[in-house]
Amino acid sequence: MKLPVYTRTGSEAGREVELDDAIFGIEPNDHVIWLDVRSIQAAGRQGTHKTKERGEVAKSRRKLYRQKGTGNARAGDAKSPLRKGGGTIFGPKPHKYSVGVNRKTKQLARRSALAHKLRNDAVRIVENIEMAAPKTSEIATLLSGQSMESKKVLLLTAGRDDVLYRSGRNIPKLTVKDAAQASTLDLMGAAQVLLTEGAVETLTDALRPQGKKTATTAPETSGVETADEA
Structure with a gap:
């Protein structure tokens, strides 16, 4: 699966990014999405009623x-x-509401959420954003160029970017997060997901199924001789 890369002004940059089908092209599992969202929302409850x-x-x-x-x-x-x-x-007495969900289920839920967004054309890749100092107007220009100024947008970056976060925190309906830290609730709650080019690789590494190899390697030869070699 390939998606075009857009510039800050909304025009196509003339290149594409290859998306890993094992992460972005799976069949969504709605049940694991519900499990993970329930776990996240339950963990947010204080449980201090008395x-x-x-x-x-x-x-x-x-x-x-x-x-x-x-x-x-x-x-x-x-x-x-x-x-x-x-x-x-x-x-009522104080108690915890936490619900345990294992790591593989959380990963599958996030992959399923991304698959839903891709099916609804709600994922767009933009060129990497580099800013020397926080400036809200530049992020507002980016959103208007993508025709997303009135939508609830989740902007995912490659790693923690404090400058970009401070630039977008005053913009209504915009959330800036590290791609590796974005939860299923963040993905499902956004009307549009914006990925920087670097965030695609970060998200792919974070959601890659355990044991899946990035490249095929030649099998190791054992020291046992075969009948023909003998």
Whole structure:
């Protein structure tokens, strides 16, 4: 699979980038996308909710009134969960919401998310962006040149680029991230994914299935002689 490279102004640069079909051309797996997104969203929950139980309410433990002879239902102290201001029965307690997902599943989910974006023509490759100092206007010009100024855009770079990040952090609907750190939720949440040329290689290395070789190597010869050589 090949995609053309675009300049900052939106015109084609006259060259193409070859995409690895093992990463960008797979059949999307929607179930693993759901698993990974659920894990990411669950990890974002604080889990600090808490209500006071009967033993934690700051009230007297004195019996409110005598057991018999008042005409009222019998009652204990003011901490009773049945009374206003009393403790809570089986209230929420702080706990973690984290859901474990193994590394291979996370990689497959990210590859599936990219495959969905490619099928919807939501992936574009731009030439590498080099900036000496942060300048928001240059990133705004880049987005307008790609006709993406009103879309939710995820810009992926080759490694951490603080200058580029600071240039785009004030632009609404734009997220700048290291390609190797972009999650499934980041990819699925963006309407358009912009990849720099260097980010394609970074993303390919990060999502390459374990054990897949980048180049074929000649098999090693063993020291055992065959019958013909003997």
